[in-house]
Amino acid sequence: MRLTLARLALATTSMVALAFCLPLAVLAQQIAYDRAVNDARHDATALVATLAATGDRAAIDRAVASTGAGGAGRMSVHLPDEEPLGIPHATPAEVSASALHRASGTVTVHGGLAYLQAVAIDNERTVVVEVYVPDADLTRGVHQTWLALVGVAAALVAGSVFLADRLGARLVRDVRELARAARGLGDGDLTTRATPSGPPELRAVGRTFNVVAERVTALVESERRLAADLSHRLRTPLTALRLDAEVLPADPGGDRIRQAVEILDAEIDAIIRGVTVTDGPVDLVDVLADRLAFWSVLAEDHGRAWSVHGGESPVLVAVPRAELVAVVDALLGNVFAHTPQGTPFRVLVGPAGLVVEDAGPGIERPDLALRRGSSGAGSTGLGLDIVRRVAAEMGGTVAVDRGEWGGARVTLTVAAVPAFAAGPGAWRRTGTLSSRRKDRRAG
Numbered sequence: 227m228r229l230t231l232a233r234l235a236l237a238t239t240s241m242v243a244l245a246f247c248l249p250l251a252v253l254a255q256q257i258a259y260d261r262a263v264n265d266a267r268h269d270a271t272a273l274v275a276t277l278a279a280t281g282d283r284a285a286i287d288r289a290v291a292s293t294g295a296g297g298a299g300r301m302s303v304h305l306p307d308e309e310p311l312g313i314p315h316a317t318p319a320e321v322s323a324s325a326l327h328r329a330s331g332t333v334t335v336h337g338g339l340a341y342l343q344a345v346a347i348d349n350e351r352t353v354v355v356e357v358y359v360p361d362a363d364l365t366r367g368v369h370q371t372w373l374a375l376v377g378v379a380a381a382l383v384a385g386s387v388f389l390a391d392r393l394g395a396r397l398v399r400d401v402r403e404l405a406r407a408a409r410g411l412g413d414g415d416l417t418t419r420a421t422p423s424g425p426p427e428l429r430a431v432g433r434t435f436n437v438v439a440e441r442v443t444a445l446v447e448s449e450r451r452l453a454a455d456l457s458h459r460l461r462t463p464l465t466a467l468r469l470d471a472e473v474l475p476a477d478p479g480g481d482r483i484r485q486a487v488e489i490l491d492a493e494i495d496a497i498i499r500g501v502t503v504t505d506g507p508v509d510l511v512d513v514l515a516d517r518l519a520f521w522s523v524l525a526e527d528h529g530r531a532w533s534v535h536g537g538e539s540p541v542l543v544a545v546p547r548a549e550l551v552a553v554v555d556a557l558l559g560n561v562f563a564h565t566p567q568g569t570p571f572r573v574l575v576g577p578a579g580l581v582v583e584d585a586g587p588g589i590e591r592p593d594l595a596l597r598r599g600s601s602g603a604g605s606t607g608l609g610l611d612i613v614r615r616v617a618a619e620m621g622g623t624v625a626v627d628r629g630e631w632g633g634a635r636v637t638l639t640v641a642a643v644p645a646f647a648a649g650p651g652a653w654r655r656t657g658t659l660s661s662r663r664k665d666r667r668a669g
Contacts, residue, residue, distance in 0.1 A: 236386075243382055250375055254372065258364060261366075262366070265359075268297060270357050290311065302314045303356070312356075324344050400425075401424070416446060428562070436581060450538050486520075489519065507544050511539075511540050513550045517572070528550070544641070557582040558571075572584075582636050584631065585631035592627055592628075624639075
């Protein structure tokens, strides 16, 4: 924007400067020309009285020497039927024409021009006074005037460009401030607000942005409260389920149900904390361990063999924990929902992201799997759309293809947050994914 304003000021001021300077330059040249011709006319007129009073060549010589042009050797007097006094520059024909018509004027000669003035001595005799004006006198001071005009024009152009740049810098600063606030809100910082400044229109945009930010913040807070309220509402049926589970016999089936109830209770607590607290990056490995502790119970019940590879170090991603939990549940839930019981699966996790692969029939149309509402297996088709949306929020991607086992393979790439940017305690968790999974199952 600054460059555009500077270019606009440069073009506008240059045209204005040319519109004024070109006529002034021509006028300066014409003034110099007229001044030289007028000086020549003045010198020639100074001889009229002498020529009218006497025809003595000596007296005329003295009168010529007394003028400026005569003293410089640039004046000559053409007497009828006599040799001219001084050094003539005009041709005899031009002198004769001036004498014949008794007219005054200029003729072009080598190196300048000659001013010819006819002086009638009597009815039959006419004297022609010639004043030579060299080119230097015709253009005296013109070049200096042109240089001054160029300097003034350059100063005006430079000054206008400088002022336009300063105005543009102020406008750009205000626009950048508004863009910074927009980026902050887009990155999830709901406390970001713009400081309205600059032209009235830009201030109006800043105020409107703040109104929109307030509304977005209110909507997000309302959504979080709604999610928390819904989670709390689940407490009532969960309590009834826990009471029913307590009366079950102490056999493996009853133990699994009671363990599932405890895990469900813990997940509800996690959901409530996830929608009410946002405390920075979330560890993908830790979330995966939590969810595998839940899904492993169902896997054992279905007779599914499963394995986990990687997870030796945390993988921090900038996304709310509740959304990351939804992603992992969607990926693992698809395995249980769309493959027969007993179908094995495996999970790979590392700094690049997460891969969930099974040995089932696979997905017939992987290109449609990520479209919202599209499903070839009778489901809602929203699971992978959730994964795609969350992946986009954290700067990652999702790919669906056929894995080495012949079944579906979903690859989630993430934009990991560096450990030093995650704040104190980001690497406080220790142990591998397998050890943490065992701890959760044992609990």
